[in-house]
Amino acid sequence: MSRLSNPGPTEKHLRLILEAAVSAPDHKELRPWRFVVLSGPAKDAFGEVLVRSLLQRDPNATGGQQDKERTKLDRAPLVVVTGAKRLETSLPFSELIAATAAATQNMLLAAWALGYGSIWRTGAPVYDDTVKRELGFETDDELVGFIYLGSPTAEPPVARDLRLDGLVTHWTPKH
Numbered sequence: 001m002s003r004l005s006n007p008g009p010t011e012k013h014l015r016l017i018l019e020a021a022v023s024a025p026d027h028k029e030l031r032p033w034r035f036v037v038l039s040g041p042a043k044d045a046f047g048e049v050l051v052r053s054l055l056q057r058d059p060n061a062t063g064g065q066q067d068k069e070r071t072k073l074d075r076a077p078l079v080v081v082t083g084a085k086r087l088e089t090s091l092p093f094s095e096l097i098a099a100t101a102a103a104t105q106n107m108l109l110a111a112w113a114l115g116y117g118s119i120w121r122t123g124a125p126v127y128d129d130t131v132k133r134e135l136g137f138e139t140d141d142e143l144v145g146f147i148y149l150g151s152p153t154a155e156p157p158v159a160r161d162l163r164l165d166g167l168v169t170h171w172t173p174k175h
Contacts (some may be wrong), residue, residue: 004153005153008076013116016114017149018080021110022103032097034082034141036136038080051066051070085141104147117149119147121146122144
């Protein structure tokens with residue numbers, strides 16, 4: 001599924017989705033995640049930030065590439081950007097990113113449970129310092145994804161290959 005339509009989550013449902021996110025496992029209860037909601041005119045205006053970011057990465061981007069970047073958030077009525085703050089802690093930053101990824105997965109599951117579709121996107125903007133700063137993150141923070149939320153426009157995809165062959169081993173001591 002590459003697009004979602006109106007209606008997007010209501011305020012009440014968005015709150016439930018975000019509450020599900022913050023219930024994710026979180027070593028030392030640091031709450032490293034931050035969520036930035038893009039909707040309405042703010043979502044449209046953020047398209048210009050994405051174009052600026054694109055032009056910094058590729059000054060020769062064509063008009064078509066710029067238009068695609070400008071309108072990519074139109075894939076859904078609501079977008080939530082998830083990111084991990086680099087906090088002062090003895091934990092490796094990878095644990096804070098993992099907690100934020102778990103929070104992001106909880107958002108997707110909650111959205112589906114409420115009858116909405118959800119899409120987790122990454123790509124060049126999540127690594128871009130301009131995008132991070134515009135969203136209120138520091139350059140050494142980590143954006144985890146752009147989460148598109150709305151109503152499904154098609155049937156959900158068929159379940160993936162659930163075979164476990166070669167993916168799971170059982171460790172045994174060697175003595």
